[in-house]
Amino acid sequence: MAFPxxxxxxxxxxxxxxxxxxxxxxxxxxxxANYFGLCPFHNERTPSFAVNPSGQFYHCFGCGxxxxxxxxxxxxxxxxxxxxxxxxxxxAGIQVPEETVSRDAKKRARLLSANKDAARWFYEQLTxxxxxxxxxxxxxxxxxxxxxxxxxLGYAPERSGFQQAMRAKGYTDWELxxxxxxxKGEHGFYDTFRDRLxxxxxxxxxxxxxxxxxxxxxxxxxxxxxxxxxxxxxxxxLFALNLAKKSKAGYIILSEGNIDIVALHxxxxxxxxxxxxxxxxxxxxxxxxxxxNEIILCYDNDGAGIKASQRAIGILExxxxxxxxxxxxxxxxxxxxxxxxxxxAFRNLLEGSEDQVDYRxxxxxxxxxxxxxxxxxxxxxxxxxxxxxxxxxVERQVYAIRVAGEAGVGQEAVIQEVERRRKQLLSRARxxxxxxxxxxxRIAQPAEKELRYHDPISAAAExxxxxxxxLEPALAxxxxxxxxxxxxxxxxxxxxxxxxxxxxxxxxxxxxSLAGSLTPEEMSLLVRLxxxxxxxxxxxxxxxxxxxxxxxxxxxxPSSDLNALRDRLRERKGYHS
Ligand SMILES: [Zn+2]
Numbered sequence: 217m218a219f220p221x222x223x224x225x226x227x228x229x230x231x232x233x234x235x236x237x238x239x240x241x242x243x244x245x246x247x248x249a250n251y252f253g254l255c256p257f258h259n260e261r262t263p264s265f266a267v268n269p270s271g272q273f274y275h276c277f278g279c280g281x282x283x284x285x286x287x288x289x290x291x292x293x294x295x296x297x298x299x300x301x302x303x304x305x306x307x308a309g310i311q312v313p314e315e316t317v318s319r320d321a322k323k324r325a326r327l328l329s330a331n332k333d334a335a336r337w338f339y340e341q342l343t344x345x346x347x348x349x350x351x352x353x354x355x356x357x358x359x360x361x362x363x364x365x366x367x368x369l370g371y372a373p374e375r376s377g378f379q380q381a382m383r384a385k386g387y388t389d390w391e392l393x394x395x396x397x398x399x400k401g402e403h404g405f406y407d408t409f410r411d412r413l414x415x416x417x418x419x420x421x422x423x424x425x426x427x428x429x430x431x432x433x434x435x436x437x438x439x440x441x442x443x444x445x446x447x448x449x450x451x452x453x454l455f456a457l458n459l460a461k462k463s464k465a466g467y468i469i470l471s472e473g474n475i476d477i478v479a480l481h482x483x484x485x486x487x488x489x490x491x492x493x494x495x496x497x498x499x500x501x502x503x504x505x506x507x508x509n510e511i512i513l514c515y516d517n518d519g520a521g522i523k524a525s526q527r528a529i530g531i532l533e534x535x536x537x538x539x540x541x542x543x544x545x546x547x548x549x550x551x552x553x554x555x556x557x558x559x560x561a562f563r564n565l566l567e568g569s570e571d572q573v574d575y576r577x578x579x580x581x582x583x584x585x586x587x588x589x590x591x592x593x594x595x596x597x598x599x600x601x602x603x604x605x606x607x608x609x610v611e612r613q614v615y616a617i618r619v620a621g622e623a624g625v626g627q628e629a630v631i632q633e634v635e636r637r638r639k640q641l642l643s644r645a646r647x648x649x650x651x652x653x654x655x656x657x658r659i660a661q662p663a664e665k666e667l668r669y670h671d672p673i674s675a676a677a678e679x680x681x682x683x684x685x686x687l688e689p690a691l692a693x694x695x696x697x698x699x700x701x702x703x704x705x706x707x708x709x710x711x712x713x714x715x716x717x718x719x720x721x722x723x724x725x726x727x728x729s730l731a732g733s734l735t736p737e738e739m740s741l742l743v744r745l746x747x748x749x750x751x752x753x754x755x756x757x758x759x760x761x762x763x764x765x766x767x768x769x770x771x772x773x774p775s776s777d778l779n780a781l782r783d784r785l786r787e788r789k790g791y792h793s
Contacts, residue, residue, distance in 0.1 A: 218732065219298075219301055219312075219313065219732070220313055221723055221724060221729070223310075223312070223313050224301070224728065224729055224732075225724060225729065226310060227301065227304055227305055227308060227310055228272065228284065228285055228286070228726065228728035228729070230308040230310060231285045231304045231307065231308050232269070232272075232285075233267055233268075233269065233272045233273065233274060233284065233285045233288070234251055234267055234269050236285050236288060236289070236304070236307075237253070237267050237274055237285075237288055240256055240292055241253040241254065241255075241256050241265065241267075242254070243267060244263060246269075249268055249270065249271075250266035250267060250268050251266070251267045251269070252264070252265065252266055252267075253265050253267070255276045255278055255279060255281070256292055257276060257279055257281045257291065257292075257498070258276065258278055258279035258281075258534060259533075259534040259535075259536075260278050261642050261645075262642065262645075262646050264276055264277040264278040265277075265278070268747075271727065271746065272284055272285065272726065272727060272728060273727040273743045273746070274288055274743070275740075275743045275744060275747060280662065280740055280744060281736075281740050282739065282740040282742075282743030282744055283727060283731065283736065283739040283740060283743055284726070284727035284728035284730070284731055284739075284743075285304065285728055286300050286301060286304065286728055286731035286732075287300075287727075287731050287736060287739050289303050289304055290731075290736065291736065294452060294499055294502055294503060296449065297731060297732050298320055300731075323394075323446060324446055324447055326387075326391050327391065327394060327395045327445060327446055327447045328423050328424065328425070328447055330382065330387050330391055330392060330395045330397060331395055331397070331416070331423075331424040331425065331426065331427075331447070332423075332424045333382065333385050333387075334378075334382065334395075334397050334424075334427070335368055335370060335414070335416040335424045335427075337370070337378065337381055337382070338370025338371055338372055338409075338414040338416075338427075339368060339369070339370040340370075341370060341371040341372070341373060341376070342364070342369075342370060342371050346371075346373045346376070347371045347373070349371075349411075349432060350371035350413055350432060351371075353413060353432050354369070354413065357475060357479070357551070358479075358482075358555065359475075359478055359479070359482065360482060363478060363481060363482040366459070366481070367415065367416070367456070367459075367478055367481070368416045368418070368424075369413065369414060369415060369416075369478070370413075370414040370416070371412075371413060371414060372407065372409035372410060372411070372412045372414050372429060373410070373411065374410050374411040375410075376407065376410075378397075378398075378407050379392070379398060379405065379407065382397065389405060392405075393405075394445060394446065395442075395445055395447075396408055396426070396442045396443045396445050396448075397409075408427075408440075408442070409427060409429040409440060411431065411432050411433055411435075412429030412430055412431055412432060412440065413429065413430045413432060414427055414428075414429050415427065415428040415429070415430070415455065415474045415478075417441075417442070417448070417453060417455055417492065418458040419453055419457075419458060420457055420458055420461055420503075422458055423447070425445075425447045425448040425453065426441065426442030426445065426447075426448035426450075426453075427441070427442050428440070428441045428442070428455065428474055428492065428493070429441075430474065430475065439473070439474065439493055441492055441493045450492045450493065450494055451494065451497040451499050451500065452497075452499045452500065452503065453492060453500070453503075454489040454490065454491055454492070454500055454503065454504070455474055455477060455489060455490040455491070455492055456474075456477045456481070456488060456489045456490065457489045457503070457504075457507070459481065459486060460486065460487045460488060460489045460507070461507045462486075463486045463487035465485070465486065465487040466508070466510065467487060467508055467510040467511065467512050467540075468487045468488075468489055468504055468507065468508045468510070468511055468512070469485060469487055469488040469489070469511075469512045469514050469542075469566075470488075470489060470490070470491070470496070470504075470511055470512070470513050470514065470515075470528065471488055471489075471490050471514040471515065471549075471550055472490050472491070472515055472516060472521070472524070472549075473490065473516075473549065473551070474490060475551055476488070476490070476514075476549050476550045476551045477489065477490050479550060479551040479554055479555070480550055480551075480554070483554045483559040483562065484559055485559075485562070485563075485566070487508075488514075488550075489504075495524055495527055495528070496524075496527065496528040496531055496532075497531075498531055498534075501528075501531045501532050501534075501535055501537070502535065504532075504537070505535045505537055508537075509537060509538055510537065510538040510539075510540070511528075511532050511537050511538070511539050511540070512539075512540045512541075512542055512566060513525045513528055513529070513539065513540070513541045513542060514542040514544075514550055515528075516548055516549045517543075517544050517545070517547065517548050517549070518548065525541055529541070542565055542566065543565075544565065550562065553565075573602075573603075573606065573611070573615060576602055577599060577602060577603075577615065577618070577619070580595065580598050580599050580602060581595065581599070581622060583595075583598075586622065586623060586624075592623050592624075592625075595622075595623060596619065596623050596625070596630070596633070599619045599622075599623075600616070600619065600630060600633045600634050600637055601637055603615045603616050603619060603634045604634045604635075604637035604638040604640075604641055605641065612631075612634055612635075612638065613631060616630045616631045616633075616634045617630070617631070662707065662737070662740070662741045662744070666737070667705070667706075667707045667737055667738075667741060669704070669705050670704065670705075671704040671705075671769055673765070673769055674703075674704040674705075674765065674766055674769035674770070675704055675705045675708060676765075677761075677762040677763075677765035677766045677769070678703050678704065678705055678708040678709075678712070678762075678766060679708060679745040679748070680750070680758065680759075680761075680762040681697075681698070681712065681759065681762045681763065681766070682708060682711055682712055682715060682742070682745060683745055683746060683748065683750050684750060684752075684755055684758060684759050684762070685712070685715050685716065685719065685725075686715060686725055686742075686746060687746075687750060687752060687755075688752060688755045689719045689725050691755055691756065691759055692716055692719040692720060694756060694759060696760070696763060697716070697759075697763070698763050698766050698767070700712055700713045700716075702766055702767070702770055703766070704766075704769065704770075707737070707738050707741055708741070710734070710738060711734060711738055711741070711742055714730065714733045714734065715730075718730075718733075727739070727742070727743060727746075730742070
């Protein structure tokens with residue numbers, strides 16, 4: 217799936233970042249090295265999204281996202297790396313080299329075809345004697361054959377002829393491995409899914425991209441999902457969105473277990489979807505926003521469910537989606553609710569589900585006696601503060617008018633008060649943002665939690681090494697460059713290895729050319745660290761200083777003896793997960 221170097225180079229040369237970003241984000245006049253605009257990846261009112269024309273990268277000082285032109289398209293159009301490359305090629309009117317397209321496209325087509333054939337085989341197992349175990353289970357959960365068919369449900373037996381059947385259809389073991397339909401263990405290949413009720417995961421284009429299997433026994437995880445493959449990206453897809461996108465409901469119900477989704481569709485709620493074993497990601501939220509303006513959250517009625525709801529509300533509201541929360545009482549999940557109380561009761565629940573704002577405004581109102589003048593003032597103070605925090609101007613106006621009505625005061629006065637508080641809120645937010653940016657220990661940490669530095673002193677020096685190599689690739693031939701293993705930060709270690717590798721192979725080093733090798737998080741980290749000043753006039757000396765610092769920290773770090781062990785554990789973990 218690699219594109220030729222010279223093609224990527226031509227593509228990025230003909231896709232100017234200011235031009236490309238400018239067609240999505242309104243960029244202000246240039247100030248200093250950068251153009252600024254409102255970040256498309258997080259909600260903000262003061263521009264902190266910078267586009268750097270000389271470095272050909274973007275970086276958001278608010279949310280930390282960054283990268284080159286290809287990353288930008290991947291992020292904003294929700295595309296994989298090769299698809300983003302094709303998108304840009306099409307935009308720039310450049311021909312994508314035929315041979316690579318066909319090789320890459322061929323492999324994807326093979327995996328998709330293997331998934332489709334596997335889904336068909338799992339479905340056929342339902343009518344075999346061995347499949348009775350699964351149909352009994354489905355009957356127990358009251359899943360009708362018609363709905364099973366609509367979802368393409370199937371059964372993966374414990375011991376089966378799955379591999380033989382797939383080989384007979386012409387798939388190689390490597391293709392089956394790449395599709396994560398089989399895995400390799402100490403004793404050879406084994407079926408990924410065994411004794412599980414199978415839910416094919418179908419994307420919005422109707423292609424089977426992976427599977428989710430629910431265990432019928434007690435062994436193993438309740439749900440097992442396919443690993444990420446060339447055609448399956450968990451964070452960018454949702455279970456049942458292929459069906460929900462056709463719904464006329466006007467909203468999408470977001471829930472969790474696949475069984476719940478099937479139960480909801482069966483009961484007539486055909487706009488239900490689930491995230492795939494992870495909490496809702498911003499990419500999934502953006503995908504949802506293409507099909508609806510309104511989301512109803514319907515998570516399990518327990519601590520984990522409430523947490524998941526709160527997290528999802530944050531992500532969805534950033535996209536200006538209307539969010540309502542369903543409160544189920546007397547049942548732990550929608551499946552149980554519908555089974556015990558019926559579909560009509562659930563529909564009432566849906567219709568009565570409160571708007572987040574309604575819910576919060578009503579709780580404020582309940583605290584005060586609005587016939588008393590002093591309490592009325594206190595109510596207005598609290599209610600206007602709440603309304604001022606809403607991102608949409610129309611929304612603020614609507615609720616301001618409501619608050620005025622409740623308190624029996626003039627609308628205009630309340631609207632003005634809300635906007636005054638809104639301004640206050642924004643200037644306070646901006647100040648905090650600025651303070652955070654000026655605090656070195658705060659910006660020293662990557663925005664992504666997973667990438668946090670545990671040794672910030674060493675990491676600062678590691679950043680320095682990466683920055684120098686990027687800006688001055690000739691330094692790669694300096695003696696005494698540290699081994700990648702000496703890096704304390706895993707992300708910086710990856711970036712360093714890839715950078716060094718490219719330089720030594722004589723390949724180009726630019727943010728754009730690295731897009732295919734770094735994860736989006738690593739890319740954001742790279743772009744951020746590139747913006748710190750560097751003494752290039754004496755790069756060699758700076759490099760030596762950084763290297764010495766890394767060595768020093770390595771020796772001082774009591775855990776450094778554990779590095780080898782940690783690496784081993786990590787390799788093992790990577791193998792199994
Ligand atoms: Zn941002």
